[in-house]
Amino acid sequence: MSYDFAEKDLAHIRHVLSHLEQSAAGARVFETGPMASLDYWQARVRAILAMPMLSTHAQKQAKDLLGRLERLKDLRRCAAGS
Template sequence: MSYDFAEKDLAHIRHVLSHLEQSAAGVRILETGPMASLDYWQARIQAILVMPMLSTHAQKQAKELLGRLERLKDSRRCAAGS
């Protein structure tokens, strides 16, 4: 995976997470399917993080996205427990 692709992939993942966060905040029914699989997005981010010589900027972005994913997972757990 090239570093340019990694940057583009992080931007794509950020967009997807924004959509999923808005869905959760709007109290819409939890989405299903591949796009809504938080484990899938986490794996994609982790694949970027293990790239050798990844820029500090990209590492920071990836770690921020992992934090957002964890918050989204927490909100889904809370919604499922309600």
Template sequence: MSFEFAERDLVHIRNVLGYLERSADFVRQTEAGAIVSLGYWRARVRAILVLPRLPFHIEKQAKELLMRLDRLESVRDRPASLIG
């Protein structure tokens, strides 16, 4: 994977996470017990982080996305009565 492709992939993942963070559908899916595969997005970010000689700015972006994924998982794991 080239660094250029990695950067484009991070932009795509950032957009997906932005949608999930502001999506009422994400909350409804969480309340209904539906699974939003945050693990899939986490695996894509981790695949970028293991690239050899990864430039610092790409590593920083990837780690920030992992933190956002952590926050989304904490929302998903909360009882439905606490979401909102």
């Protein structure tokens, strides 16, 4: 994976995550299907983080995305428990 592709992939993941966060904020029912799989998106971000010599900027973006994914997972767990 090239570093340019990694930057583009992070931007894409950020866009998808924003959509999932907005959907979660406005609905009691969470989206389902392959695009809504938070484990899938976490795996993609982790694959980018595993790249050797990844820029500090890209590392920060990836770690921020992992944090957002964790918060969304927590939100889903809380909603499922209620």
